[in-house]
Amino acid sequence: MSNTFLAASYHWRNRYLLMRHGHSQANQHALIISSPERGIEAFGLSETGEQQLASIVDAWAWPVPTQVVHSDFLRTTQTAAHVAEAFKLTMTPDKRLRERSFGEWEGHSDERYPDVWALDAKNADHTSHQVEAVSAVAARMMAVLEDLEEQSEGETILVVSHGDPLQILLTALQGRPLSQHREQPALLPASITQVGTP
Template sequence: MSNTLQALSDHWRNRYLLMRHGHSQANQQGVIVSSPERGVENFGLSEVGEQQLARLVADWQWPAPIHVVHSDFLRTTQTAAHVSARFNLLPRVDTRLRERYFGELEGQGDDRYPIIWALDAEDAEHTQHQVEAVSAVANRMRAVIEEWERKASGETIVLVSHGDPLQILLTALANKPLTQHREQSALLPASITQVGA
């Protein structure tokens, strides 16, 4: 699954392949796993996710990456391992790419997400139910790209993250109000969206 956006800036130094992790055990079970305490060591890829990644790397349709950077959650770590192995790269962790923390909804059914998304549409700064504010997610995700833009040039970098953070990042990069992040096309498991040079 590929989504290609036009360059969102005239001055990108690098190309970024924004990748959502493959189908996970949390997806399979329909539960929210957003805390490091539960997500770093548990809830990795499902069998479906493993198959998705095997197909994706066998039929790679994007520029070959120089770097693979990922959230430290198990599902993103395992996703990054597939891509890294394909290109003989050493993946590196950046905790700023972590899942958005969903606070009191942690461990509950994923049918609870719309409660938070409705609040997001009203206020990108809200932390109701102890969730991480959309604005905070946008800031940490953008900081990853801004750092790579400072320290590298002409490189292709895979950033492996999670659905909500990537939709929020794409909304921020497009200079749209963060309250509109759910209007961004949903990123399917194991999908890649290319941005930049």
């Protein structure tokens, strides 16, 4: 699945391929895994996710990346590794690309997500149940792109992160209220959204 969004108001120096990690063990078990304590060492790609990545790399349909930057969680690191290996690229982890912290719901059923999103729709700054505010996620995700824009030019950069952070980032790039991030089309596991120069 691929989407393309070009920010009309910004002159991009690079092209970005924003990729959600492949289907993970957290997805498989319907669990919220958002803490580094759990997410860095465990809950990597599921067998389905491994197959997804093998297929995507085998029939790569996007511009060839020249850099790979990724969240340091296991599921995103493994996703990035599939692409980096295929194109013989080094990988750069960036903690700012981590999953949104879901606070008290860590380790709980992913049925809790809609409850959080309902609160997001009312206030992008809320931290109910110690959940990371949408505005905070947007700030760290945007900071990654801003730094890459300063450091590079003419590159195609694969950015591997998680569903909520990427949807929040895309909402910010569109200049829409962050409270509307769930109005973005859902990003499926292993999906890629292109942003930047064509």
